[in-house]
Amino acid sequence: MPRPLRADAARNRELLLQAAREVFARRGLDVTLDEIARHAGVGVGTAYRRFANKEALVEALFEDQLDRMVHFATSSLHRVDTWDGFVGMVTAFSEQMAADRGLREVVFRNYGRDDRMAQIRERFVPAMEAVVRRAQDAGVLRPDAAPTDLPIIEMMLGVVDVFAEPVRSGLYPRYLTLILDGLRARPGLTPLPVPALTHDEFDRLTLIPPPPGL
Template identity: 40%
Template sequence: MDAQLPHMLRSDARDNRDRVLEAARSLFSEQGLGVPMREIARRAEVGPATLYRRFPTKQALIDAAFADELRACSSIVHANCADPDPWRGLTVIVREITELNAANQGFVDAFVSSYPGAFDFAAHRADMLRALTALWRRAQRAGALRPDAVVDDLILMIMAARGLPPGPPSLRLAAARRFAALILDSFRAAPTTSPLPPPARLPASALAKA
């Protein structure tokens, strides 16, 4: 038992850190960057001392949460660009990136607006574009992706997904899934009869802004 204790403590520390970052991204998305640290600790179900031990300042937490967001995006792209089936890899990327954006878009927008020079976004985008372009070409050579589509269409889709309506997480997730399915159908070389995900029932306020 004594030999296992350090490993258990490290595992608990990682779990606490992950819960804090997940809670922070969620609350920053819902309420902006001004959300109190104590509220983040409550959402993560950790004590304030645990929170401050991992992240001594609010800025350190904001920076770590955004770095985690970029890593999540990069992980989705690179893991699925390596899929031997390029259409399957592209499908997962479109779905998961759209859902990631829907979950944390408010946080990303707030961070970029407040700290425009904090991260090397150009290098991140260039890395993503190289990987996606290679996958795109493989999908076209396999005959799964329509030949007149270009990778810029995928970038346009990702940009458009940033305009999903605000609202409860369940609504945003439903809208993201429906949107991703419609986009994938437009990219597919051959028509499909697969059913779409359930529609998102948008509030009248969202429709008024369209």
């Protein structure tokens, strides 16, 4: 059992976590620990004394955030209007992801690849599947949509936001709306010409070395 930190050390630890939250959210996971330390107002040495490396810091930060994402999915199942439930989940996902570039990178690059996060991911999949199936059973979601379309869509929206952010923040809802209009079941839709990624394909993607450039 590690004995408690001295008061100044504990305070610095909190400063670092807070700084990391902000810097990761704005600039992604590729920032240096040096930079986080500077933003926290402590020395690099202090940062490395508290967290063995950047990965440890990421883990400490994103566990509960991923948890919250799963919660969005399951709770959307209880909405009375099925389409609203679906839209609500996708919108909530997008809001989280848009607000936090680090979160996007954790989700799509599976940063850390450790067990705890893997467990969370395992609860993700059934949740998304349930929401998609419910919406399709109700006839409001186009029948050829698939659960893995959702993370792909989140990725697309995330990129729009990274790209547009320097001149306009909050552009992504425009494209979210567009895509939701394309997802809604309607007469006269064009059948989707390629099958969606299987869950297995998707998992493999997040586990392989990050494709340079998100």
